[in-house]
Amino acid sequence: MHWKTRQRLVTWALGTLTIGFLLYQWLPILTLAVLSFSGPTGGTTFPMNGVSLHWYRELWAASFIGDFKPPLWRSFLLALACSGVTCVLSVASAQAMRARFAGHNAFFFLLLLGLMAPGLLVGFGFALLARLLGMEPAWNTTAFIVHVSWTLPFGFLTMLAVFNRFDVKLEEAALTLGANRFVAFRRITLPIVLPGVIGAALFGFSLSYDEFARSMFTTGPDNTLPLAVLAQLDQQLTPELYAIGTATTLTSLLVILLTTTVLWLSRRRAAAR
Amino acid sequence: MSTIPLRSPRAYLLALPAAAWMLTAVVAPTLLILWVSFWGGRAFSTASPLTTQNYERFLSNATYLQLVLDSLKQAALLMLLCGVLGYCIAYFLSMKLRNPRWRTALLLAFIIPFWTSALIRAIAWVPFLGVNGVINQALLWLGLADQPVEVFLYSRTGISMAQLSLYTLMASGPVMYMLAQIPPALREAAMTLKAPPLVVFWRVVFPLTLPGVVIGQVLVFLNVMADFATVATIGGNKIALLANLVLNFYEGSQIRAAAVVAVLLMLCMLAGVAAALRVVDIRRLGA
Numbered sequence: 001m002h003w004k005t006r007q008r009l010v011t012w013a014l015g016t017l018t019i020g021f022l023l024y025q026w027l028p029i030l031t032l033a034v035l036s037f038s039g040p041t042g043g044t045t046f047p048m049n050g051v052s053l054h055w056y057r058e059l060w061a062a063s064f065i066g067d068f069k070p071p072l073w074r075s076f077l078l079a080l081a082c083s084g085v086t087c088v089l090s091v092a093s094a095q096a097m098r099a100r101f102a103g104h105n106a107f108f109f110l111l112l113l114g115l116m117a118p119g120l121l122v123g124f125g126f127a128l129l130a131r132l133l134g135m136e137p138a139w140n141t142t143a144f145i146v147h148v149s150w151t152l153p154f155g156f157l158t159m160l161a162v163f164n165r166f167d168v169k170l171e172e173a174a175l176t177l178g179a180n181r182f183v184a185f186r187r188i189t190l191p192i193v194l195p196g197v198i199g200a201a202l203f204g205f206s207l208s209y210d211e212f213a214r215s216m217f218t219t220g221p222d223n224t225l226p227l228a229v230l231a232q233l234d235q236q237l238t239p240e241l242y243a244i245g246t247a248t249t250l251t252s253l254l255v256i257l258l259t260t261t262v263l264w265l266s267r268r269r270a271a272a273r
Numbered sequence: 274m275s276t277i278p279l280r281s282p283r284a285y286l287l288a289l290p291a292a293a294w295m296l297t298a299v300v301a302p303t304l305l306i307l308w309v310s311f312w313g314g315r316a317f318s319t320a321s322p323l324t325t326q327n328y329e330r331f332l333s334n335a336t337y338l339q340l341v342l343d344s345l346k347q348a349a350l351l352m353l354l355c356g357v358l359g360y361c362i363a364y365f366l367s368m369k370l371r372n373p374r375w376r377t378a379l380l381l382a383f384i385i386p387f388w389t390s391a392l393i394r395a396i397a398w399v400p401f402l403g404v405n406g407v408i409n410q411a412l413l414w415l416g417l418a419d420q421p422v423e424v425f426l427y428s429r430t431g432i433s434m435a436q437l438s439l440y441t442l443m444a445s446g447p448v449m450y451m452l453a454q455i456p457p458a459l460r461e462a463a464m465t466l467k468a469p470p471l472v473v474f475w476r477v478v479f480p481l482t483l484p485g486v487v488i489g490q491v492l493v494f495l496n497v498m499a500d501f502a503t504v505a506t507i508g509g510n511k512i513a514l515l516a517n518l519v520l521n522f523y524e525g526s527q528i529r530a531a532a533v534v535a536v537l538l539m540l541c542m543l544a545g546v547a548a549a550l551r552v553v554d555i556r557r558l559g560a
Contacts, residue, residue: 003469003470006470007470010369010470011365011369014361014362014364014365014369015365015369015370017358017361017362017365018361018362018365018366018379018383019379021358021362021441022379022382022383024437024438025383025386025438025441026382026386027401027407028394028397028398028400028401028438029386029389029393029394029397031397031400031401031407032393032396032397032400035400044399044400044403045400045403045405045406045407045410046407046410089290089291089294090291092287092288092290092291093287093288093291093292095276095277095284095287096277096284096285096287096288097284097288098275098277098284099277099278099279099280099281099283099284100279100280101280101281101282101284101285101288102280104284104288107288107291107292110292110295110296110300111291111295113295113299113300114295114298114299116495116546117299117303118495118498118499118516118538118542119499120499120501120516120519120520120535120538121302121303121306121499121519121535121538121539122298122299122302122303124302124306124519124523124531124532124535125301125302125303125305125306125535126298126302127523128302128305128306128309128528128532129297129301129302129305131317132305132317132319145294145297145298146298148294148298149294149295149298149299152291152294152295156291168275171275171276172275175276181276181277184276185276188276189276206388209390210389210390210391210392212392212502213499213501213502216520217523226390226392229392229393229396230392230502230505233396233506237396237399241396242400245390245393245396245397248389248390248393249389249390249393252388252389252390253385253388253389256385256388
């Protein structure tokens with residue numbers, strides 16, 4: 001066989017495999033979305049017995065299953081708080097890394113540890129610590145502390161990457177022209193790295209919003225959304241769960257779309273300048 | 274000159290909050306687990322005498338040891354499947370696909386689910402795998418089976434199928450990153466010197482992507498070992514792996530036993546990472 005034919009065969013085989021995997025990855029998600037619109041007599045699988053918003057109404061009314069609105073609200077607030085803290089701390093720690101202070105390597109690995117350590121162990125360990133300190137576990141205290149230890153490393157790495165490509169000459173120009181360091185940071189540095197900060201905020205929000213392993217041990221009686229879903233799943237799989245899964249997935253997609261649009265616009269504006 | 278001078282003492286002030294946060298939320302809890310796993314007595318108190326009995330009790334139970342073995346086997350299976358599949362996909366997307374528009378589209382289709390909840394993605398497999406599930410309905414409709422196959426839901430097969438869809442990207446991503454770093458001149462040089470395509474791949478491309486492969490394997494290993502949600506969602510309560518055992522013991526208020534399992538889980542993970550570091554120097558990756 002000519003080698004070109006063979007190359008083409010390899011390309012086709014790899015392409016088929018890739019497309020096949022993408023279908024494999026997407027079909028369950030799409031099926032979940034389709035089934036969430038099944039009729040009032042539809043169950044957790046096909047046939048759908050009609051098309052309706054019945055399960056979304058049931059979800060909202062919370063007539064059959066537990067009410068998802070308070071956990072949703074808690075998850076939202078928690079994610080928002082994590083996002084804010086992640087922003088501030090990741091900019092501060094990335095800025096600190098630029099000074100190459102003694103021990104900056106150890107600091108880097110300390111933050112990386114939060115990324116590598118499995119949520120199950122971190123959550124369990126922190127629950128023990130809280131108990132030792134006499135702290136009552138709750139979604140807005142213990143869970144918040146543990147969530148940030150998960151979202152911060154992602155924001156930190158994002159900011160490190162952004163500062164790596166940052167042109168120091170711009171800061172130097174500002175400082176030479178008489179700006180003090182604080183003004184130079186606020187007026188020059190921060191606006192330039194802003195897309196990265198938005199990325200860190202997005203990481204913070206979505207990672208905390210979807211987190212359950214860490215929450216499991218540290219949340220206490222008032223559940224967050226993923227925990228409420230797990231609890232309901234433990235009792236019974238119902239089409240309401242499909243509705244909530246579809247709704248959260250759509251929200252995630254919307255947030256991604258929004259952020260990429262903002263980043264794209266800011267880049268275009270920067271290019272136009 | 275920049276907004277923060279080299280070796281400025283202010284750097285410590287900036288780094289302090291993050292460092293303190295990570296020490297409190299990650300390092301201290303991990304050390305505490307290790308300590309608690311050696312506690313004797315019954316009370317939850319720092320005055321507990323230290324003993325190795327918790328470990329002896331766990332390690333003398335054949336069922337639990339089998340569970341450790343099962344977890345490692347599950348991780349090995351997923352490392353193999355995700356590794357091969359992830360490499361093929363990475364190679365296709367970075368080297369074979371020339372059309373930039375298609376590449377972006379397929380890359381997004383590959384990555385976007387990673388941004389959505391892993392829990393929801395695991396749940397999405399349930400209507401697929403059941404006795405009346407989508408796979409069985411398809412098999413019956415196609416005439417490939419005359420009665421529903423029961424092996425999917427509440428089985429290790431089903432768990433592996435879902436985990437494959439969840440973790441392939443982790444094996445693929447680092448390889449994609451390494452593939453993008455290879456200068457095209459290297460491959461061209463090899464081809465000019467009349468190396469056949471397979472030799473170019475095996476002697477030039479693959480060794481250069483090896484760090485990516487190893488990091489991908491580590492990520493899959495760590496995630497499968499720590500994954501209790503997929504196992505619980507798809508395995509029902511019929512199947513438990515090491516990570517589920519931590520949760521089960523914790524919910525049964527057997528804190529010491531949970532700590533022992535957590536320590537063993539940690540040891541497995543550290544051993545895996547250490548083995549990977551022997552093959553690849555991760556610190557040299559950025560260079």
